[in-house]
Amino acid sequence: MTHTGDRHHAGFKERTRVADARDALRDAVDAHGRTERAPLTEADGRTLAATVTAERNVPHYDRAAMDGYAVRAEDTFGASDRSPAVLDRYEADEDATVGPGEAVRVHTGSALPEGADAVVMIEQVEEVGREVEVFTALAEGKNVGDVGEDVEAGQHLYDPGHRLRPSDLGMLRSVGVDEVEVYQPPEVAVIPTGEELVEAGETPDPGEVVETNGLTVSRFVERWGGEARYRDVVTDDEDKLREALERDRDADVLVTTGGSSVGERDLIPEVVDELGEVLVHGVALKPGHPVALGVVDGTPVVMLPGYPVACIINAVQFLRPALKWAGGMSVPDFPSTQATLTRKIPSEPGVRTFARVQVSEEEGETVAEPVRTSGSGILSSVALADGWVQVPEESEGIAEGKTVTVEKWEELP
């Protein structure tokens, strides 16, 4: 049996392993390094571009850790249930000081009045007229929160690359930080290609398909912390593809969808090779091996295949880290769930397989059911699945009944 064409039916001679392809991409991506100041109210989900240290102590004053009376500890020495210490009782007052034999009313969080060095809990006293009976002996510092006990001024809090969360913002404000240096979101140009594609709103004729990959990928880009430039469809024409790539040369990452294989209409790797360099073409993953990775003038180019499932898998494997690296961000693990596999997932040795699964509870057990389709074009199988199970290269599949990790790709970050 022979082939009719030369390149376009030859397939890929060699497929790069996922980890190696990712390493090649890693070497090609530099952090853009553009930063800006963000007030805390607008900093949730942003990525720190600088180390943050505390600008003040928390607490910034010696404070009462309980409701009760501020006293001098030595005045309570020897006090007990049967033999209370009797002190003069004063209400709280901003300028209150505690002299020998005196007790000033304090609430949790109050500043410890001058002269006091301990707080007796309200439950351990009895108020009698203008005096207060203290039924316990206190050590110096008892029920007092010292300056800097929670956080000390100058203390290192966060490293660059940290993605800010709501409680981080509260924390930062409490230590006197009101704005932070964060990375600007990386700019990602998303360019859908293919002569069969029509724009949204048009009714496709037979042989035509509405553009969906660019839409999905651009929404992923935003979820991952990038800014998507979602471009119009470009047809399979070398000049037009070249123009499209040139137009977005100022982007931090270029992404194309479609035309990344080795068929006669798969022109993008050629165009990228001419403008720059193709680093990887064809990866040992399934479904979705016809992906290509390249670089043009220092800008990484992720060439995603046109089949929707293949497109998503490769976007997650390659575009997401490229975007994170370009934006100075860390690449956090996806949220995941442990589940018991209800059916074998087959896999070819040497290939990393990604299987869509539906997760449900059955008799108190979390189970993952592989979605019944092997097609890389069946978008509904992704949209109706809950997550993904990876089968590593060393393995020939995962047996029914095994515990697997289901990655939830559609959830942040």
Added chain:
Amino acid sequence: MTHTGDRHHAGFKERTRVADARDALRDAVDAHGRTERAPLTEADGRTLAATVTAERNVPHYDRAAMDGYAVRAEDTFGASDRSPAVLDRYEADEDATVGPGEAVRVHTGSALPEGADAVVMIEQVEEVGREVEVFTALAEGKNVGDVGEDVEAGQHLYDPGHRLRPSDLGMLRSVGVDEVEVYQPPEVAVIPTGEELVEAGETPDPGEVVETNGLTVSRFVERWGGEARYRDVVTDDEDKLREALERDRDADVLVTTGGSSVGERDLIPEVVDELGEVLVHGVALKPGHPVALGVVDGTPVVMLPGYPVACIINAVQFLRPALKWAGGMSVPDFPSTQATLTRKIPSEPGVRTFARVQVSEEEGETVAEPVRTSGSGILSSVALADGWVQVPEESEGIAEGKTVTVEKWEELP
């Protein structure tokens, strides 16, 4: 031993179990029901307000599932490696039809030319001049994707309450849906209270604290899909608190921070009780039992305690579901990780304990280390933790070495 005050040191007579408190809140929250149309490009993360069905078939035409030649299957009957069927070869053409004895070149995704009922893979033919030799017998329908094979027009796709993800958007566009009916985000008024609080940017004196709870809670509200009205600090004064609650009576959920316990400065439950009804005051959870839940004129009021850690725990347990219910959304589980506990977490029977943990990898194992502090005021212990472990009411704690589920509260959704 007696108490100096009456109410403010009496503590809570009874504490409601977390699940019961949540049920009481559930009964008090109605979905606001306000919807809007959103184009797909702006619908990521939004919640569907209506059932969605496919508006067209996918594929919407009979398509070639492989690169190769479209043929009449019957013309290949009996063909084999040694005895190929020989057909007249035609290039693809929009108006191509396949007559008896003819083969037309097609690519994956091409419309199947009229007359054809099968596609032979390019690897199974040889092109010889104006003819093509087919080395295999094809059944009718072989390598043909039928109309509606992936999704049929009219097919039910999503239920109301579904939170849209990037691949859902691609899917929806492919089935001819260009905009969707979604719920408007619920409006959540976040009102920080406490006479000790100063606004951001001010330098706190001894005894004063910068407002942080409202900032953290309002950022959580946005992550959970709500729209936060982050209000200025209100001091501990019944009239001012009443005014503040009245001002936001049009909100879908009211949230206060601070003043929710039973001390003399804890006025909010009283004010809510006067304007409406307090459903729950004091919950059997730790740290953070002094939470209150109420309802004013049909609007739920979540009264969070002022200690930062207690505030966050209760926001997650009560505000999050209230907001989701008000917005017509489902309440998805948090992302979680399984880990081995490095140290016992103690817990009181009858109380649900929430322990902050740091998660790390140790010798290939994921371990969860409880953060060494029991204080409910220590915000740094949250900000520097990775997640939370729950100890249920039935349990007296979780032993070292047990496998626990670490919930990552700070991550969406």
